[in-house]
Amino acid sequence: MTEPAPRLSPDMDDAPPLAFTDVDSAKRWAKSLPLLSVGQAYEAFMGQMRALGAAQLPPRERATLTEVLRDPAMHLHTELARRFAGKPQPAGEREFEAAEQALALWQGMWEQYSHCLKPLLEGDTELAGVKAKLVQRGLAVGKQIVLVHGLARRVPPPSVWQELHAYYRIAEMLDCAVQAVSDDHAPQAVGLSCYSTWSHAVLLALADPWAMSVRQIEIADRWLGGWARKVFPYAQQRETEGLVMVVDLDAGAGATLMVAAPREGAASMRYCYPGKLATSVRGRLKRLAQGAAPAELTLGHDVSTEQAVALLSHLDAHWYQIRPPRESQRMSVEMCTGGLPGAYFRVGGRTFDRKDPLGRMSYQNAQHLATLGALTDYDRNREEAERSLPWERWQGRYEWREASLARSAASAHKWFLDQLVTLRDDERTRLGHVTRISLDADGVLSANVRLWPGNPRAIAARSLLSAFSEDPPMPLIELVASPEEPASLLVPPRTFSPGRQLRSINSGPERSFKLVKLLHRGADFERVAFEEND
Numbered sequence: 459m460t461e462p463a464p465r466l467s468p469d470m471d472d473a474p475p476l477a478f479t480d481v482d483s484a485k486r487w488a489k490s491l492p493l494l495s496v497g498q499a500y501e502a503f504m505g506q507m508r509a510l511g512a513a514q515l516p517p518r519e520r521a522t523l524t525e526v527l528r529d530p531a532m533h534l535h536t537e538l539a540r541r542f543a544g545k546p547q548p549a550g551e552r553e554f555e556a557a558e559q560a561l562a563l564w565q566g567m568w569e570q571y572s573h574c575l576k577p578l579l580e581g582d583t584e585l586a587g588v589k590a591k592l593v594q595r596g597l598a599v600g601k602q603i604v605l606v607h608g609l610a611r612r613v614p615p616p617s618v619w620q621e622l623h624a625y626y627r628i629a630e631m632l633d634c635a636v637q638a639v640s641d642d643h644a645p646q647a648v649g650l651s652c653y654s655t656w657s658h659a660v661l662l663a664l665a666d667p668w669a670m671s672v673r674q675i676e677i678a679d680r681w682l683g684g685w686a687r688k689v690f691p692y693a694q695q696r697e698t699e700g701l702v703m704v705v706d707l708d709a710g711a712g713a714t715l716m717v718a719a720p721r722e723g724a725a726s727m728r729y730c731y732p733g734k735l736a737t738s739v740r741g742r743l744k745r746l747a748q749g750a751a752p753a754e755l756t757l758g759h760d761v762s763t764e765q766a767v768a769l770l771s772h773l774d775a776h777w778y779q780i781r782p783p784r785e786s787q788r789m790s791v792e793m794c795t796g797g798l799p800g801a802y803f804r805v806g807g808r809t810f811d812r813k814d815p816l817g818r819m820s821y822q823n824a825q826h827l828a829t830l831g832a833l834t835d836y837d838r839n840r841e842e843a844e845r846s847l848p849w850e851r852w853q854g855r856y857e858w859r860e861a862s863l864a865r866s867a868a869s870a871h872k873w874f875l876d877q878l879v880t881l882r883d884d885e886r887t888r889l890g891h892v893t894r895i896s897l898d899a900d901g902v903l904s905a906n907v908r909l910w911p912g913n914p915r916a917i918a919a920r921s922l923l924s925a926f927s928e929d930p931p932m933p934l935i936e937l938v939a940s941p942e943e944p945a946s947l948l949v950p951p952r953t954f955s956p957g958r959q960l961r962s963i964n965s966g967p968e969r970s971f972k973l974v975k976l977l978h979r980g981a982d983f984e985r986v987a988f989e990e991n992d
Contacts, residue, residue: 473508484526491530496537500559503530507566517574518584521592524570528595528643531567535560535602543609544672546872547897557610564603568621571596575628590634594652596625598641601659608667608675615899616710623707626656626691646680649687657730658686660705663712665776669894669906671875674769677761684756688735691728695719701778703730715780736778743770789856791863792849792882793907795871797982798950800847802933804880805887806916809839810933846870849882852905856883859909861890867901876981878948879907889914889935889948891980910985912937912945919971922959931963937985946977947986954984959991 478484487506491499510523541556542549549557574592578585585592600622607614629635629652636651644650661682667675691705703713708726719729742755752766753759761769794804802810848870854863861881877892890909897903915936921929935948949960954976962969970991978985 473512474505476509476513477506478523481522481526484523488526488530492533496534499530500534500538500563503527503534503563504566507563507570511566511569511573516584517577517582518588520570521574521585521588521595524567525595527567527570531563532643534563535606538563539606539609544611544875546874547611547895547903548867548869548872549610549897553610557606557612560606560610561603564599564606568596568599568603571599578632579628589632590629590637590652591639593625593629593632593634594639594641594650594655597622597629597652597655597659598643600625601655601662604659604663605667605675605679608662608670609672611668611895611897613668613896613898614663614712619710619712622656622659623705623709626652627707629653629656630693644683647683650683651687653690654687657689657691658682660703660713660730661686661689661735661777664703664715665773666894668896669875670769670772673765674772677758677765677769678773681757685735685738688738689730689732691730693725693728695723695729696731698731698733700731700733700736701780703732704728705730715777717780732777736774739770739774739777743767743774746770787856788854789883790851790853791856791861793852793863793871793905794847794849794880794882795873795877796847796880797878798933798935798948801878801880801889801914801935801948802916802918803843803847804882805889805914805935808837809843810918810931811839812930854904859911861907861909862904863907864902864904867897867903869903873903873905874981878980878983881907881909887914889937891978891983910937910946911940911942913940914938917962917969918964919960919962921953922961922970932960934960944987947971947973947988949973949984949986951979951982951984954986 477487491502494502506527510520510527513520515523538556538560542553542560545553571592574585575596578589578592600618603618604614604622607618626635635653639650639652641647641650647654662679665678667678670678689703695702702716702719704716704719704723705711705713705728706724706726707728708724713730715732719727723729742757745755746752746763746767752761752763755766757766794800796803799810850865850869850871852863852865854861856863873892873895875892875895879890879892881888881890888909890907892905893908894906895904915938917934917936918931919934920931923929932950932953937943937946937948939945947960954973956974958973960971960973962971971988972991973986973988975987976984977987
């Protein structure tokens with residue numbers, strides 16, 4: 459087994475007394491944790507992890523007590539995830555600490571199962587009847603660690619994969635990889651075993667959770683409880699007309715999707731064939747298109763048809779499609795965030811003033827500036843905008859419709875999924891939205907951005923409510939029509955309603971826009987189709 463990741467908890471020498479001596483007292487202690495605050499519960503839980511690790515216990519008893527502690531571990535995981543899941547990157551102090559705590563609690567659980575592996579491999583007779591369950595529980599903890607990384611927008615370090623793969627190799631050595639086990643924590647799982655739990659973790663990472671919303675990650679994790687058994691890791695290649703997932707159990711990485719595996723692979727290579735899984739996913743997509751409800755397809759009563767189609771399409775694209783290579787160039791670009799006001803500033807060259815977006819001043823202020831020889835288009839908020847909305851340099855692959863970029867994690871901006879982004883290359887300023895965000899173990903922040911083809915144009919506008927009242931002004935961005943797409947508008951969140959009328963108040967000819975269709979709802983913007991009134 460590989461060395462576990464460093465814990466945040468104190469050393470074993472600081473371990474408190476063990477609060478329980480048998481299963482019944484452990485259950486009573488576990489039920490008391492939810493009554494405490496999250497911080498107190500976490501400290502109490504990690505204290506007992508240290509105490510349990512330091513205690514001299516028979517392996518079977520340690521495994522039994524650790525099984526009881528899965529309930530409070532799941533409770534703490536849920537509470538901590540509320541603080542860090544899907545939060546902008548780089549994470550703030552509170553979010554970072556919560557993610558570290560979630561990883562530490564699962565690492566603590568992993569260590570308890572790891573304590574049992576040596577006697578298990580040495581043939582401990584008390585463990586012989588529970589070997590499949592014991593190894594599966596260790597794999598389930600590894601899957602949870604992969605899940606935490608996805609929710610926290612972090613990429614699992616190699617050590618996590620090495621540990622996870624080592625557990626699976628033990629399942630193979632003990633000839634229990636396919637043995638069915640039960641698990642009250644996975645009530646919807648079908649055909650649960652060591653191999654299905656390992657496949658669950660591998661498929662979850664292959665689905666690219668860093669490009670998924672928190673809700674999508676949680677649903678995909680739930681679905682995989684029933685689907686992971688469809689993907690078995692073979693030690694030898696099989697004849698297939700489809701794609702193959704290749705995993706090297708000696709490597710610190712998950713699966714790679716290939717058209718064909720190398721002819722001569724190492725003994726540590728495992729070959730997974732996702733054809734059955736793809737058939738299941740695509741069959742559900744077809745049934746949904748025919749009008750079936752998600753619940754009829756065992757996708758859940760809490761999933762809408764639109765959500766199911768979007769997520770199934772995403773999973774199919776990552777589990778059974780290889781993206782053809784495109785022409786792109788590595789280059790350096792600048793990016794900036796700030797929502798619609800930030801895009802308005804970077805595109806239009808002046809800040810948006812909600813009181814007067816044209817930048818007009820009172821008579822007294824104009825007279826004062828005139829005495830200083832100031833320009834008439836003075837932007838009183840420009841200096842603050844330059845400080846709070848700086849351009850940041852990113853490097854990577856840049857295409858007309860997509861960019862895959864990276865920089866050090868040090869950033870003046872907070873980056874999150876589906877956020878509006880202004881990008882500047884050597885020739886033009888463009889707009890797009892973040893489709894993937896991740897932070898790796900080396901502190902490199904990566905982002906994928908989908909770019910719109912239309913040239914952006916900043917517009918200040920008002921919503922026309924009636925003949926006698928108006929909404930306050932708002933910043934808009936018009937994406938001018940291009941050969942690829944018709945013109946559209948970027949408007950602030952919750953602006954769109956069918957038929958809503960907006961009127962420009964920029965200097966120049968007045969324009970009137972009728973909003974007709976919502977094209978995309980982002981995290982800090984809406985993109986809408988419009989008709990322009992004469």
